Amino acid sequence: xxxxxxxxxxxxxxxxxxxxxxxxxxxxxxxxxxxxxxxxxxxxxxxxxxxxxxxxxxxxxxxxxxxxxxxxxxxxxxxxxxxxxxxxxxxxxxxxxxxxxxxxxxxxxxxxxxxxxxxxxxxxxxxxxxxxxxxxxxxxxxxxxxxxxxxxxxxxxx
Numbered sequence: 410x411x412x413x414x415x416x417x418x419x420x421x422x423x424x425x426x427x428x429x430x431x432x433x434x435x436x437x438x439x440x441x442x443x444x445x446x447x448x449x450x451x452x453x454x455x456x457x458x459x460x461x462x463x464x465x466x467x468x469x470x471x472x473x474x475x476x477x478x479x480x481x482x483x484x485x486x487x488x489x490x491x492x493x494x495x496x497x498x499x500x501x502x503x504x505x506x507x508x509x510x511x512x513x514x515x516x517x518x519x520x521x522x523x524x525x526x527x528x529x530x531x532x533x534x535x536x537x538x539x540x541x542x543x544x545x546x547x548x549x550x551x552x553x554x555x556x557x558x559x560x561x562x563x564x565x566x567x
Contacts, residue, residue: 410526416491418445418453420538423462423487427479427539428546433472442549460490479539485531495523 425439436454440447454473457463464476475482489495507513539545 410523412488413492414449415453415456416488418443418450419457419462419487419491420484421445422450422454422457422473423475423479423482423535424538424545425549426463426473426475427535428542428549428551429474431474433466433470433474435472439473442551456491462487475535479535482535483531484533484535484538485527488527488530495527 421443422439425442426434436450437447439445440450454463454465458465458473458476461476462482463473465471465473507516
């Protein structure tokens with residue numbers, strides 16, 4: 410199983426915002442830190458906002474920030490929200506059919522594996538992903554005097 414780039418990038422955006430601890434961040438700064446297309450991240454940020462993970466502020470001085478505390482953002486939830494298809498094999502799909510369905514053990518084994526995978530992710534929150542703190546910030550080129558920081562004084566877009 411492989412997660413899509415949308416899921417990977419959604420988690421990266423959340424990590425970045427979590428490291429900036431409530432600051433209003435320009436998406437361009439996130440894109441530059443990860444060397445990812447700004448336009449690609451824009452779509453993902455819109456979805457994160459619609460799902461209630463981040464707040465967005467439009468216009469001059471706008472940006473994004475976490476909408477919830479990192480400890481309340483489950484990694485498993487983000488994966489479920491961003492993965493459109495967790496069907497590991499065709500028979501997992503609603504209209505999937507298989508000649509051996511009535512006696513297939515493989516489907517049950519794969520279903521167990523998927524549940525275990527998601528259960529493991531459910532044990533982690535964004536707060537857990539932020540544990541490396543300063544080291545993680547250093548890898549992303551962040552420091553305490555970053556010019557990307559702004560205040561939350563702007564009005565949220567709505």
